[in-house]
Amino acid sequence: MxxxxxxxxxxxxxxxxxxxxxxxxxxxxxxxxxxxxxxxxxxxxxxxxxxxxxxxxxxxxxxxxxxxxxxxxxxxxxxxxxxxxxxxxxxxxxxxxxxxxxxxxxxxxxxxxxxxxxxxxxxxxxxxxxxxxxxxxxxxxxxxxxxxxxxxxxxxxxxxxxxxxxxxxxxxxxxxxxxxxxxxxxxxxxxxxxxxxxxxxxxxxxxxxxxxxxxxxxxxxLHESTDDALAMLAEVANKAVKSNGKIIIPAFAIERTQELVYYFHTLVDKKIIPEIPIYVDSPMAVNATSIFQVHPECYDQDTHEAFIKHHKNPFGFNKLRFVTSVEESKSLNDMSGPMVIISADGMCEAGRILHHLANNVGDPKNQLLLVGYMAEHTLGRRLQNRELEVKIMGEWHTVRAETTQINAFSxxxxxxxxxxxxxxxxxxxxxxxxxxxxxxxxxxxxxxxxxxxxxxxxxxxxxxxxxxx
Ligand SMILES: [Zn+2]
The missing domain is CATH 3.60.15.10 (Ribonuclease Z/Hydroxyacylglutathione hydrolase-like)
Structure with missing residues (x-):
């Protein structure tokens, strides 16, 4: 052979x-x-x-x-x-x-x-x-x-x-x-x-x-441990609460978004952060979340138990809002923080995240949270490299929002x-x-x-x- x-x-x-x-x-x-x-x-x-x-x-x-x-x-x-x-x-x-x-x-x-x-x-x-x-x-x-x-x-x-x-x-x-x-x-x-x-x-x-x-x-x-990551996530959330700022998180609609929701849920449950509104602004994330719900054969023990034993839905809770329409997505611009906006795509190459970045990176009271791999030559990589001026949809923007990177969610x-x-x-x-x-x-x-x-x-x-x- x-x-x-x-x-x-x-x-x-x-x-x-x-x-x-x-x-x-x-x-x-x-x-x-x-x-x-x-x-x-x-x-x-x-x-x-x-x-x-x-x-x-x-x-x-x-x-x-x-x-x-x-x-x-x-x-x-x-x-x-x-x-x-x-x-x-x-x-x-x-x-x-x-x-x-x-x-x-x-x-x-x-x-x-x-x-x-x-x-x-x-x-x-x-x-x-x-x-x-x-x-x-x-x-x-x-x-x-x-x-x-x-x-x-x-x-x-x-x-x-x-x-x-x-x-x-x-x-x-x-x-x-x-x-x-x-x-x-x-x-x-x-x-x-x-x-x-x-x-x-x-x-x-x-x-x-x-x-x-x-x-x-x-x-x-090497990545940080999950515990360190949760502590960093809590710190970012608490800073945004203090400044009434927005936390903008570019994330892939699949997996990372559901994980982040899960982690915020955990932090609120443990009373480490107050309940703040979380907007998942990605029609695809909404669809992906429903796919997550119909594949229990992929769950680990904890998720399985949450569903089966405790009848909890780890993919949704009180302050979580799924945004599908463009109007609702735009309306997030006029709302004041604190709030979390999770939007795709994860490397900031396309999608609604571009609008949220364009509207929010210039304001020092906001937080930019990077949680995923950013390929070379993507806007995400430039933000990760802490470039002060970035081009978003053809316009230059000065990055004044505080940028935090957490690799442990990788x-x-x-x-x-x-x-x-x-x-x-x-x-x-x-x-x-x-x-x-x-x-x-x-x-x-x-x-x-x-x-x-x-x-x-x-x-x-x-x-x-x-x-x-
Ligand atoms: Zn992969």
């Missing part, structure tokens, strides 16, 4: 995850994510779609995040009619994300066409896919629960393990078997989560494997957590680790760290380069 692995995205970078296992000339693709970052560059990379759709035998989706699922519709548009395998919660969330992306692209196309017409310029930007394409993709998804091995090609078996990253997130274990019964076991972590996150379970342990394709987003960083394990997870596995058969999904500098540090912790064979996967397994 000839088997090799290569990456067509998230190689020495974080976004655009597309990893392929080629077995005797046929390909199993794992994830088909979009690139995010500088707008023109991301657009160019997303259009240069290198996935060999004609060679694909099966597609596996580890979790719903846009940088893992966002280009799935291009598979169908390039002629792939086969199955896409994902957990049930991932299917529902991925559908939401692809539909949202289709709508954003349609709006962008309309906006650019109007602007070009006004300037008398020619215009040829087209969306990568539309809503019908996203629906067609959802129809290709076959759901597979955790720990239910299935054959996805005549010689490749797939089993999902809980990755503890977001609702429905999985690690994919692919076992390829040849005619003589020889096997090669390859595990792809997808995005590896952390222990102790609310709502979802801790990352599962994998059985012995031959190869691990490992994410490395925080290969050179959905990604830091390098010590990843190493501890690896050490808890039976790695006696492990031949090699390939690092993906990380910026190059972080990967170099992580590779060193792994090597000094007893994992001597670590490679940083390069774009398009095939590694014989």
């Amino acid at each position: 000839s088997i090799s692995f290569y990456s067509l995205g998230a190689a020495e970078e974080v976004t655009g995850s597309k990893h392929a296992l080629e077995i005797d000339g046929r390909v199993v693709l794992i994830d088909c994510g979009a690139f995010q970052g500088r707008r023109a560059e991301a657009d160019r990379k997303n259009r240069q779609f290198d996935v060999p759709a004609d060679k694909l035998e099966a597609v596996v989706l580890t979790h719903a995040h846009y940088d893992h699922s966002g280009l799935l519709p291009l598979l169908g548009l390039n002629g792939y009619t086969g199955n896409i395998y994902a957990t049930p919660a991932t299917r529902d969330l991925a559908n939401l994300i692809m539909m949202d992306s289709a709508r954003i692209q349609a709006r962008d196309a309309e906006f650019l066409a109007k602007r070009a017409a006004r300037k008398g310029e020619s215009f040829d930007w087209k969306p990568l896919f539309n809503e019908a394409d996203a629906v067609a993709t959802t129809n290709q998804i076959i759901t597979v629960s955790y720990n239910r091995p299935v054959w996805i090609t005549p010689n490749v078996k797939l089993e999902f393990f809980d990755a503890g990253h977001i609702l429905g997130s999985s690690m994919a274990l692919l076992t390829a078997t040849d005619a003589e019964g020889n096997t090669v076991r390859v595990a792809y972590t997808g995005d590896l989560g952390r222990k102790g996150k609310p709502i979802i379970r801790d990352p599962a342990l994998l059985p012995p494997v031959d190869y691990i394709i490992l994410e490395s987003t925080y290969g050179d960083r 959905a990604h394990a830091d390098y010590e957590e990843m190493t501890a997870w690896l050490k808890a596995l039976d790695t006696s058969d492990l031949k090699r680790i390939y690092l993906v999904h990380g910026e190059h500098e972080a990967q170099v540090v992580f590779k060193d760290h792994l090597e000094s912790n007893g994992f001597p064979r670590v490679d940083i996967a390069k774009y398009g380069e095939a590694y014989e397994l």
Whole structure:
């Protein structure tokens, strides 16, 4: 059996995850994510779609995040009619994300066409896919629960393990078997989560494997503990209460928003902060929250008990308001604090968060709270870098709001957590680790760290380069 692995995205970078296992000339693709970052560059990379759709035998989706699922519709548009395998919660969330992306692209196309017409310029930007394409993709998804091995090609078996990253997130274990019964076991972590996150379970342990394709987003960083994070969150909330300011939190509509609601709920319950209104201003977050409520198979023990035993809803409480209409979203501008506004998108590249930032970063009584990973060249990264002047929707703004960053809410394990997870596995058969999904500098540090912790064979996967397994 000839088997090799290569990456067509998230190689020495974080976004655009597309990893392929080629077995005797046929390909199993794992994830088909979009690139995010500088707008023109991301657009160019997303259009240069290198996935060999004609060679694909099966597609596996580890979790719903846009940088893992966002280009799935291009598979169908390039002629792939086969199955896409994902957990049930991932299917529902991925559908939401692809539909949202289709709508954003349609709006962008309309906006650019109007602007070009006004300037008398020619215009040829087209969306990568539309809503019908996203629906067609959802129809290709076959759901597979955790720990239910299935054959996805005549010689490749797939089993999902809980990755503890977001609702429905999985690690994919692919076992390829040849005619003589020889096997090669390859595990792809997808995005590896952390222990102790609310709502979802801790990352599962994998059985012995031959190869691990490992994410490395925080290969050179350590997170604060959840307790420290809660203390920081309380401090930010209490400052806003004192100044009657607003706390603006860019957050992804999925997982981070529900987690933040859960944490604020906890702080109020413990009387560490007073009850202040929390506005979740993202239509997608509203939809995502309802998906959270129908997937109890993904809950950890605490969330399960809250629902089943105590009949509490951890996704809603008194002072929580979901904002869906544009009018209501705008009306938040005229309201005075203290209040919390959680809005998408998480890296501040699009969505209603831009309006809230434009309206609030200039006022020193407000708080800007950054809780997620910010890709290079995004507005979120510039805010994280504490740039004093930032451009928001074409206008320059001076940042006077106090900025606080809390990394402990990260959905990604830091390098010590990843190493501890690896050490808890039976790695006696492990031949090699390939690092993906990380910026190059972080990967170099992580590779060193792994090597000094007893994992001597670590490679940083390069774009398009095939590694014989
Ligand atoms: Zn992710």
